[in-house]
Amino acid sequence: MSAIFISGVTSGLGQATAQLFIQNGWKVIGTGRRAERLESLRSELGENFLGLCFDIRDKAAVDAAIASIPEGFSQIAVLMNNAGLFVGTQPVQTASMDDWETMVQTNILGLLYCTRALLPGMLERGKGHVINIGSVTGTRACRTGNVYGASKAFVRHFSDNMRADLLGSPVRVTCIEPGRTRTEFSLVHSGGDVEASERDYLGGEPLLAEDIANTVWWVVNCPQRMNVSKIEVMPTCQADAGTMFAKR
Numbered sequence: 001m002s003a004i005f006i007s008g009v010t011s012g013l014g015q016a017t018a019q020l021f022i023q024n025g026w027k028v029i030g031t032g033r034r035a036e037r038l039e040s041l042r043s044e045l046g047e048n049f050l051g052l053c054f055d056i057r058d059k060a061a062v063d064a065a066i067a068s069i070p071e072g073f074s075q076i077a078v079l080m081n082n083a084g085l086f087v088g089t090q091p092v093q094t095a096s097m098d099d100w101e102t103m104v105q106t107n108i109l110g111l112l113y114c115t116r117a118l119l120p121g122m123l124e125r126g127k128g129h130v131i132n133i134g135s136v137t138g139t140r141a142c143r144t145g146n147v148y149g150a151s152k153a154f155v156r157h158f159s160d161n162m163r164a165d166l167l168g169s170p171v172r173v174t175c176i177e178p179g180r181t182r183t184e185f186s187l188v189h190s191g192g193d194v195e196a197s198e199r200d201y202l203g204g205e206p207l208l209a210e211d212i213a214n215t216v217w218w219v220v221n222c223p224q225r226m227n228v229s230k231i232e233v234m235p236t237c238q239a240d241a242g243t244m245f246a247k248r
């Protein structure tokens with residue numbers, strides 16, 4: 001039975017993807033820092049779910065957790081690099097260096113640690129698909145998006161460079177770039193302020209986590225000859241609205 005490794009499975013896109021893959025007969029290895037959520041996912045999803053509790057910013061912890069994966073879950077066919085966050089609401093000139101380091105360590109380094117640890121096994125088995133979760137902010141500037149958007153530009157470009165290095169191998173690489181999606185993402189961004197996070201969605205209809213889970217399912221189940229290299233998914237109520245013009 002094939003397995004998918006999903007970083008950041010304790011809420012949002014990762015959780016919805018884990019549920020979908022389990023329903024469809026896959027094994028799921030899901031990670032996160034919140035042990036109690038991993039335990040309740042195990043109760044909900046059953047023995048085909050393996051939770052690994054670690055902080056993705058800690059390379060030694062990532063390597064140790066991956067080394068601990070039992071034989072029954074070792075046939076990892078898909079890696080979904082999903083764990084990520086947007087912290088800080090300040091412009092570049094006043095933003096917190098701590099917040100920047102958190103985003104670089106999580107959104108960039110964490111993704112690299114998981115990729116480097118799991119990719120050789122995929123190549124050895126002659127089967128694999130790496131799905132990197134970028135963002136619409138990776139290709140367009142937005143105010144106070146400074147390091148978050150830049151980290152997602154990294155994810156997009158790294159995905160392209162992975163495809164270049166893996167050319168000729170059977171391993172596929174996809175970058176999925178969601179627009180606004182209702183998850184705990186806004187709650188984390190607002191520092192736990194529930195009202196502020198709800199304001200992000202007020203009056204509009206954001207994507208749901210299951211919409212991105214279904215996108216992951218589709219790209220994974222495309223024929224092996226077909227690699228969806230990148231895909232942007234926006235809510236119907238979200239669009240580009242031109243550049244800004246600062247008046248004196």
Ligand SMILES: NC(=O)c1ccc[n+]([C@@H]2O[C@H](COP(=O)([O-])OP(=O)(O)OC[C@H]3O[C@@H](n4cnc5c(N)ncnc54)[C@H](OP(=O)(O)O)[C@@H]3O)[C@@H](O)[C@H]2O)c1
Pocket residue numbers: 007008009010011012013014031032033034054055056057082083084085086106133134135136177178179180181182183184185186188
């Ligand atoms: N929601 C959106 O509007 C949106 C739009 C575009 C892109 N994205 C991207 O989608 C991905 C998933 O976000 P989401 O919307 O599902 O947000 P979410 O509900 O807040 O989920 C984020 C996940 O990342 C994990 N995570 C964060 N920091 C971690 C760390 N240091 N170590 C281990 N795990 C960590 C969290 O687990 P723990 O807290 O348990 O560690 C959680 O499972 C992110 O990469 C995000 O940038 C989201």
